[in-house]
Amino acid sequence: MSDKRLFTISVYTENNVGLLNRISSIFLKRHVNLLSMTASASEIVGVYRFVVVVKITEEAVKKIVGQIEKQIEVIRAYYHTDEQTIFQETALFKIASSLLFEEPQIQNIIKNANAEIVTVNQRWFVLSKTGRRSEIDVIYEKLKPFGLLQFVRSGRIAISKDAMRISEILEEFTMNS
């Protein structure tokens, strides 16, 4: 199993309530752990996009994508390696405001990491960092010793370098009607 690697699966779907369950059960059945899963709107009105990150073999990801595409309300599913996508994650850190004054190096950490202060009040402030997982890990490790009131990281969102051609698929359907 040494050939396991990260794959980003992008699934274009009709907006449907049951679909999350249907897609996740495909992973569940095969004991594949989801490293992250994000659902959002896509570039097409009424079409949803799921972005799923998994660490498996290419053979396994190919079969899973086949099973996902087979679902009625899935328009198309793709898988990509990290090299084939532009991807980001976002993390939020909630930190005591007093530390901003007591621990001046925190300001340097924020500056060097290109992180952004989202909000500040007398008791706490919220820091946001968008980037690759490794960049978020770096700032996390640096801030952790000072004490984090809360930390949360989003799933990966990814855009493929190649065209997805979803509009063409949908147009083809409309043309045939």
Place this chain on the structure above:
Amino acid sequence: METQTHTLDVKNASKIERISGAEAVIKCLLAEGVDLIYGYPGGAIMPVYDELYKYQDELRHILTRHEQGATHAAQGYARTSGKVGVAIATSGPGATNLVTGIADAQIDSTPMVCITGQVGSHLLGSDAFQETDIIGISTPVTKWNIQVTKAEDIPAVMAKAFYIARSGRPGPVLVDITKDAQFEQFDFSYAKCTGVRSYKPVPATVAGTLEQAAALINEAKKPMIVWGQGVILGEAEAEFKAFVEKTGIPAAWTILGASAIPTKHPLNVGMVGMHGNYGPNMLTNECDVLIAIGMRFDDRVTGDLNTYAKQAKVIHFEIDPAEIDKNVKTEVAVMGDVKHTLAGILPLVTQKKHEDWHQEYKKYDAIEFEKVIKNDLQPTKEGLTMGEVLGAINKTTGGDQVIVTDVGQHQMIACRYAEFTKSKANITSGGLGTMGFALPAAIGAKMGAMEREVIAIIGDGGYQMTIQELGTIFQTGVPVKIVVLNNEFLGMVRQWQQLFFDKRYASTEMVNPDFVKIAEGYSIPAKRVKKREDLQAAVEEMIAAETPYFLEVCVEKEANVFPMIPTGASVSDIRLS
């Protein structure tokens, strides 16, 4: 919904009537050509049943004795008629009782629409009486499912449900309708669904693949065909027969593919898989080109994949893209509906006979006959064999019958020895292996093909899993013939215990009731046979009956089914004893 589906105006589609959601369900079924459904009433589906009462002259409802029976009957009906089977049940336990049949239909690609009642939409999520999340429960085992909470959505959803169930690779669809949506009045009109934009039922055949496949077939010295149910589901029997006859290639079948061409067809070399024939299993590992047609390389067919047909170039004719390379790596994938792809390849293949290659099969056939078949069909020992019961049935019907089997030893024996002359004749639970399938499925199978003789062959274990459906047979009078092969054991499990668990017969011995008396309690003519000399006459009496008939045959208690590929072994490690 309009932007995502294609619809076709049918007769009266423009006519708008103000009716209830429940009545709309009935009108949708009628518009889809349904005249027979199976089900069981209950609280949350009562509005639909009330409409069924009004429409009983147009839409026949068969009251099964359990919701599971309704699904298996709908499956049996679908499998012999080629139409979509319909099962209907209430919410909660009614819905959960459908799940086994739905899972069975999913894995065996049977077109079925299940309609369940659901608690009122204001009660959803409140743990109301008989509320269950049947959408969540049925998601992994349905081709599609949906909950409807508004009457106005019913026509489009029902149209889509039937379209999805029957198109492409068929499968089960579940439509869950809340009680308030059933009561609600709305302006009904119906239009058939002809397309769903995110769903492509039949993939396009990739340009050049027919030519590549034909080239491999034409060059092959030892080609072998393994066909499955895709040939039957695609109604491609004639195209398949023409392809087999022109190429002269030995053709073997999976149990769901059985009967697509007659058993006695000279190019039919028998059954593959765990209890299949010796020749086709052994020669799978000798052929140079393996042509898989409408089959999915189930593990019961392939045995150990690491040693399965490794020497062969594999051509896969398949409608479901997800099946390509799923289990066996293909050289050429011919995507599409086999009815079209087989017709398309016919002019590209050369006429051949492969006589020497056929001789290889005959050599193995002779060994199998000597070591297994002879003892099964012409036993000299005292106890009756399951095989000789099949022999007596073949002799009486001449193969012109539908065999419905349950799961276990009797199933393998029936698949091995039943002779078929017509297609859609072997109705069995293949993928899921559902004990209890046969009795209700036989009811549906008969209703789907009233002109054909339908014989259910069931073990004493599986029979008692859905024995209550004798009540359905009694009430409807449907003339199915029931043969219980009674060995007083859960025979297949016992066989495994004998072979792989040092004869520790844990919970496989059955203490059975008097099956004849039970049948008689339902006014079904019944007979028990214990002796060889009584068998043929009893089978003839059963076939001659115009009513339902029950025949119990007491067979050898500890007989085993051979050949056998032990789990995880290679197809060429098949054992004859």
